[in-house]
Amino acid sequence: MVNSILFILFGGLGIGCALAVVAQRNPLYSAISLIGVFISLSSLYLTLAAPFIAAVQVIVYAGAIMVLVVFVIMLLNVEAEERRRARMAFLIPVAVLLAAIFIGEVAFILKAVNFDVPLVTSDVGTTKSIGIGLFTTYLLPFEITSILLLMALVGAMTLARRAVILTSVSRLMSGPYVPPEEIEEPLVERTEERSL
Amino acid sequence: MMEGPQLSWYLVLSAILFTIGVVGVIIKRNVIAMFMCIELMLNAVNLTFVAFSSFFRDVTGQLFVFIVMTVAAAEAAVGLGIIIAIFRNRESLNVDEASILKL
Numbered sequence: 324m325v326n327s328i329l330f331i332l333f334g335g336l337g338i339g340c341a342l343a344v345v346a347q348r349n350p351l352y353s354a355i356s357l358i359g360v361f362i363s364l365s366s367l368y369l370t371l372a373a374p375f376i377a378a379v380q381v382i383v384y385a386g387a388i389m390v391l392v393v394f395v396i397m398l399l400n401v402e403a404e405e406r407r408r409a410r411m412a413f414l415i416p417v418a419v420l421l422a423a424i425f426i427g428e429v430a431f432i433l434k435a436v437n438f439d440v441p442l443v444t445s446d447v448g449t450t451k452s453i454g455i456g457l458f459t460t461y462l463l464p465f466e467i468t469s470i471l472l473l474m475a476l477v478g479a480m481t482l483a484r485r486a487v488i489l490t491s492v493s494r495l496m497s498g499p500y501v502p503p504e505e506i507e508e509p510l511v512e513r514t515e516e517r518s519l
Numbered sequence: 520m521m522e523g524p525q526l527s528w529y530l531v532l533s534a535i536l537f538t539i540g541v542v543g544v545i546i547k548r549n550v551i552a553m554f555m556c557i558e559l560m561l562n563a564v565n566l567t568f569v570a571f572s573s574f575f576r577d578v579t580g581q582l583f584v585f586i587v588m589t590v591a592a593a594e595a596a597v598g599l600g601i602i603i604a605i606f607r608n609r610e611s612l613n614v615d616e617a618s619i620l621k622l
Contacts, residue, residue, distance in 0.1 A: 433531060
């Protein structure tokens with residue numbers, strides 16, 4: 324009973340925040356709403372007796388990923404999305420109708436199939452059982468995940484780094500200092516060529 | 520009469536969240552907003568995994584959620600690097616400006 328109330332509360336909060344993510348025009352407000360979705364999903368994981376995943380959800384998603392996203396939004400000085408001219412506006416009610424039919428179908432199928440099983444308390448969601456599974460049966464996926472993280476690290480650094488173009492005059496030579504304006508092939512030409 | 524939320528409740532909630540994420544990816548024009556909608560879809564799938572895992576008392580689903588979170592973190596790092604590169608080249612985050620995949 325308590326779980327049902329919590330489900331309705333946090334499920335409603337999650338759907339509301341998800342709608343806000345899509346409806347907001349300013350990406351920063353979308354990010355804040357997305358944090359709301361993450362927090363409510365974390366609470367739902369607690370009602371499902373999965374405390375480890377709930378904690379990791381808050382730490383990794385709300386803590387790490389969203390900080391990264393908000394950092395990029397602040398860094399890039401993103402402007403709010405302007406309202407676009409609605410082409411084929413007559414399709415909007417049709418789309419809403421089709422979406423309602425789709426959700427109704429899903430709910431009907433899930434109701435008709437009726438594979439509901441009771442949720443009994445078990446130690447499946449504890450840190451101990453997850454750790455045992457992660458380091459015995461699923462050791463190989465775990466290691467592959469670490470390689471994936473290494474690749475993401477290298478890839479992010481490669482992508483975000485400003486490309487340095489070494490021209491023929493920029494090699495290191497011994498001798499007196501030559502100021503850049505006296506070099507006959509300035510670097511500016513190459514960068515202009517690149518931005519075309 | 521109500522004996523707690525059933526498995527189908529969680530699945531319907533997950534389907535709703537996933538659909539909202541798909542709609543967001545389709546209608547948004549900002550790259551960062553599309554990225555956040557993709558994160559929303561990943562979270563909807565995670566909810567399905569955890570719900571099945573808890574109701575059928577099998578820890579595999581929660582391990583998979585752990586791996587999905589790692590993939591999401593890697594995706595965030597690389598994806599935001601790509602977004603910074605796009606912004607540096609085009610001074611805009613509108614995906615319509617970047618529809619041709621060349622500089």
